[in-house]
Structures are given as structure tokens and as C-alpha cells.
Amino acid sequence: MSKKHYFDPEDLKKFGNIGEWQKPMADKFFSWYGEVFKEGALTEREKALIALAVAHTVQCPYCIDAYTTDCLAKGSDEEQMMEAVHVAAAIRAGSSLVFSTQMMNHAKDMTM
Amino acid sequence: MASRHSDLADTFFQLKVLNGKEATDARFPAFSEVIKQASFPDGRLRPTRIEIFQVNVGKLCNQSCAHCHVDAGPDRKEENMSRENFERCLDILARYDIPTVDITGGAPELNPHFRWFVAECRKLGKHIMDRCNLTVVVSNKKHHDLPEFFAEHGVEVVSSLPHYSALRTDAQRGDGVFEDSIKAMRMLNAVGYGKEDTGLKFNLVYNPTGTFLPGNQAALEAEFKRQLKRKHDVEFNHLFAITNMPISRFLDYLLETGNYETYMQTLLDAFNPAAVAGVMCRNTISVSWDGYLYDCDFNQMLDLKVAAPNHLRDFDLEALERRDIVLNQHCFGCTAGAGSSCGGQVA
Numbered sequence: 001m002s003k004k005h006y007f008d009p010e011d012l013k014k015f016g017n018i019g020e021w022q023k024p025m026a027d028k029f030f031s032w033y034g035e036v037f038k039e040g041a042l043t044e045r046e047k048a049l050i051a052l053a054v055a056h057t058v059q060c061p062y063c064i065d066a067y068t069t070d071c072l073a074k075g076s077d078e079e080q081m082m083e084a085v086h087v088a089a090a091i092r093a094g095s096s097l098v099f100s101t102q103m104m105n106h107a108k109d110m111t112m
Numbered sequence: 113m114a115s116r117h118s119d120l121a122d123t124f125f126q127l128k129v130l131n132g133k134e135a136t137d138a139r140f141p142a143f144s145e146v147i148k149q150a151s152f153p154d155g156r157l158r159p160t161r162i163e164i165f166q167v168n169v170g171k172l173c174n175q176s177c178a179h180c181h182v183d184a185g186p187d188r189k190e191e192n193m194s195r196e197n198f199e200r201c202l203d204i205l206a207r208y209d210i211p212t213v214d215i216t217g218g219a220p221e222l223n224p225h226f227r228w229f230v231a232e233c234r235k236l237g238k239h240i241m242d243r244c245n246l247t248v249v250v251s252n253k254k255h256h257d258l259p260e261f262f263a264e265h266g267v268e269v270v271s272s273l274p275h276y277s278a279l280r281t282d283a284q285r286g287d288g289v290f291e292d293s294i295k296a297m298r299m300l301n302a303v304g305y306g307k308e309d310t311g312l313k314f315n316l317v318y319n320p321t322g323t324f325l326p327g328n329q330a331a332l333e334a335e336f337k338r339q340l341k342r343k344h345d346v347e348f349n350h351l352f353a354i355t356n357m358p359i360s361r362f363l364d365y366l367l368e369t370g371n372y373e374t375y376m377q378t379l380l381d382a383f384n385p386a387a388v389a390g391v392m393c394r395n396t397i398s399v400s401w402d403g404y405l406y407d408c409d410f411n412q413m414l415d416l417k418v419a420a421p422n423h424l425r426d427f428d429l430e431a432l433e434r435r436d437i438v439l440n441q442h443c444f445g446c447t448a449g450a451g452s453s454c455g456g457q458v459a
Contacts, residue, residue, distance in 0.1 A: 039331065043331060043334075043335070044327070044328065044331055045327070045331060045335060069324050072320070072321075072322060072324050073320065073324045073325060073326065073327040074327040074328070074331065074332070075275075075276075075318075075327060075331070075332045075335045075336070077275060077277040077279055077280045078279060078280075079277065079279060
């Protein structure tokens with residue numbers, strides 16, 4: 001590997017190339033992906049905000065760049081985008097904290 | 113740019129940048145070459161029929177927006193249309209069947225002949241559009257009756273509002289602009305603008321507050337309507353989504369922030385052959401404050417005059433409708449994505 005870092009923003013442009021090594025699966029993925037983000041019961045703008053929040057949860061720098069641009073293009077502002085990230089962060093934090101009930105149960109079982 | 117003596121205030125320098133000869137090494141395929149794949153095999157673009165007479169009455173404005181392609185502002189007091197040139201416009205409008213007069217600036221209402229010109233156009237039975245920046249309505253007591261004036265003359269009001277949030281709007285148009293814009297929208301709504309069944313059209317213009325392309329126009333319109341009604345109880349009819357052109361202050365911003373090449377590449381990647389046929393230069397003629405004729409307001413700001421008799425005093429409709437439209441690299445801004453014009457998306 002010639003590069004000294006793992007993530008290169010230019011690689012995002014190559015996402016479509018994943019079909020070079022497995023075209024039928026890539027075609028199905030991109031077709032489904034395109035369908036998912038079309039306006040349906042949710043607007044495209046709402047879906048972009050969800051994608052932005054999930055991008056932070058899965059910590060994908062490509063997705064964060066892509067859906068920051070997409071959220072802005074679809075009319076969201078910084079306040080809405082940050083609220084979406086807080087939702088993701090709250091679920092992530094809550095999912096750790098909710099396990100403390102197990103810790104509490106266990107601690108209560110073994111202490112006076 | 114003019115007030116700070118920037119090189120880019122010189123349109124020659126802007127054209128050098130756009131054609132890859134200055135400030136950047138980037139060279140992009142020529143627009144005239146690219147449109148050959150879009151049913152224009154000779155790389156030339158010609159008018160359909162002139163239906164819109166767009167008059168840029170001057171560069172004087174009460175705002176100094178960061179993206180303004182006119183480089184307008186409160187200091188641009190000299191470049192404003194004279195009564196003599198307005199009269200030339202009226203002669204032409206009386207002579208020819210050009211149905212729409214689109215008045216722009218600067219803030220057109222600051223030109224001392226504005227109200228007289230609107231009234232005369234109305235007498236000629238023209239459909240009148242005024243590109244009103246909204247804040248001018250509340251900027252001075254003498255402009256407070258503009259909504260009533262517009263209503264009386266049946267003027268379609270078209271106003272820039274880059275976002276339904278103060279944060280995004282003020283970032284582009286200046287501190288306090290959003291709040292004043294909402295006040296002006298309430299005044300327009302109060303006389304019936306933007307309301308169903310009044311016939312008083314009030315449309316908003318959205319342009320991205322950064323280096324991205326506008327999203328779907330219908331979806332943006334729906335979101336603007338919902339948010340402006342919910343948070344501010346104001347209404348409008350339609351939203352026109354416009355792409356930022358890589359000229360003037362926006363070009364300056366792109367160069368300053370190192371985004372020029374990426375933005376041009378974004379425009380090229382989004383080139384939509386279907387958008388070419390609907391670009392506004394095919395049915396519009398643009399007039400400058402000093403009476404010169406251009407294919408569009410952007411060519412006007414780059415001082416690319418029409419390839420035909422090019423002043424109001426030599427106006428020749430037949431020659432204008434036979435002309436080749438002057439093309440350059442900024443034209444990629446009108447053909448990206450769903451296309452862009454003063455009336456929004458074109459494809």
C-alpha cells in the first residue's frame with residue numbers, strides 16, 4: 001500500500017467500482033440503495049438526516065462527508081444536523097447505560 | 113470586490129480563471145464542446161423566442177450578499193439606470209410582443225425611476241416580475257408601502273431567501289437579514305401576496321449557501337412552506353431553486369477557500385444534457401443599467417455582450433432572435449442537475 005493513511009476522501013468517488021469484482025451483487029446493492037433513499041413515507045431530506053446520524057454511529061468518514069453534503073443540499077441546516085447526531089449519540093450512550101441495570105442487578109445479588 | 117479593488121472586479125480576470133489561464137491550473141472541457149452531446153451538434157446555442165425582457169436597473173442595494181453575482185451593495189451608487197434608458201426600454205416594449213418584464217438589480221426599488229417604470233409597463237399590459245430582496249421593504253419608511261404598490265400593479269414578487277433558518281440565511285446575506293425578510297414577508301402576506309386565490313404571486317428563490325448543488329426543487333419548496341408556516345406563520349407560492357454561478361463574489365469565495373476546482377468538477381459531473389434546451393438565455397434578453405444587451409444576467413456581469421446590435425438604441429428583435437448565444441465555462445452552472453434559471457429548475 002503506497003498511502004500512509006487508511007481513509008482518503010478521493011476513495012469515495014470509487015465506491016461505484018466495487019462492482020469490478022462482484023458485479024451482480026454490487027448491482028443489486030446499488031439498485032436497492034437508490035430505492036431506499038427515494039421519497040416514500042419519509043422525505044428524502046428526513047432519510048438523509050437518518051443516514052447522517054447512522055454514519056456517526058458506524059463512524060464512517062465517507063458516509064459523514066457524503067451525508068453532510070446531502071443534508072445541506074436537501075435543505076437541512078446545521079442545527080438540524082447536529083440534533084440528528086445527538087439522537088445517534090444518545091442512543092449510543094443509552095445503549096451502554098441501559099446495561100448498567102445488569103450491573104446493578106448483579107451487584108445487588110452479591111452484596112448485603 | 114469593486115470596493116476592495118479585488119482583481120476579480122475586472123471581468124477579464126474572471127474569464128481568465130474560468131478558462132484555466134489564471135489563479136488555478138484547472139482546465140475543464142469547453143462548454144461548447146460538451147453541449148455537442150446534448151442535441152446541439154455544432155456546439156452553438158440559439159434563442160427560441162424572446163419572451164422575457166430582463167432589466168437590471170443597477171447595482172445599488174441595501175445588502176452586500178456573500179454570493180452576489182452583481183457585486184451589488186450600498187456603495188454602488190453610480191451604476192444605476194437613467195430615465196433615458198428606461199424610456200428606451202419602454203419604446204421597445206411598446207413596439208414588440210414581449211410579454212414579460214423581469215426587473216432586477218441590486219435592489220431595483222432603490223432606483224428613483226422604479227415606480228414610474230413599473231406603472232408604464234403595466235399600462236403596456238406587460239406581466240411584471242420584481243426581484244425584491246425583501247429587506248428593502250423594511251429598510252426605510254418610504255418603502256413600507258411597496259407591498260401595496262406591487263399589489264396595485266399586479267407585480268409578481270420574486271425574493272431570495274436562501275434558507276428557512278436565520279443561521280443559513282444570515283451567513284450568506286448578512287446579520288439580521290432573515291428577521292427583516294420575515295417582517296417583509298408578513299407585510300406582503302397582509303396584502304394578499306402568497307395567499308391562495310388572490311392572484312398575487314409571491315415566489316422565493318433558493319440558492320445553496322455553499323459549494324453544493326440545490327436538491328430537488330419540489331421537496332425544498334415543501335420543506336420551506338412547512339417550516340416558514342410553522343415557525344413564522346408566513347406563506348409564499350413557489351420556490352425556485354437556483355445553482356450558484358462560478359462568477360463574481362461566489363468565484364472569489366471559491367478561490368479564497370480552495371474550492372474552485374472541486375466546484376467546477378461538481379458542475380461538470382452533474383452536466384445534464386436535458387437541461388440545455390431549457391436554459392433561460394434562449395427566451396430572455398438581459399439589459400444592463402447603461403443600456404447594453406446580454407444573453408443573461410450572468411453574461412452581463414462578465415461583460416459578454418450579445419453577438420448582435422448590442423445597445424437599446426440599436427434594438428433589433430429579428431437579429432437578436434437569430435444570434436448565437438455567447439457561451440463560456442460559467443454556463444455549466446445552468447446545466448447541472450435539474451438545470452437552473454431565474455425561474456428555477458429547467459429539466
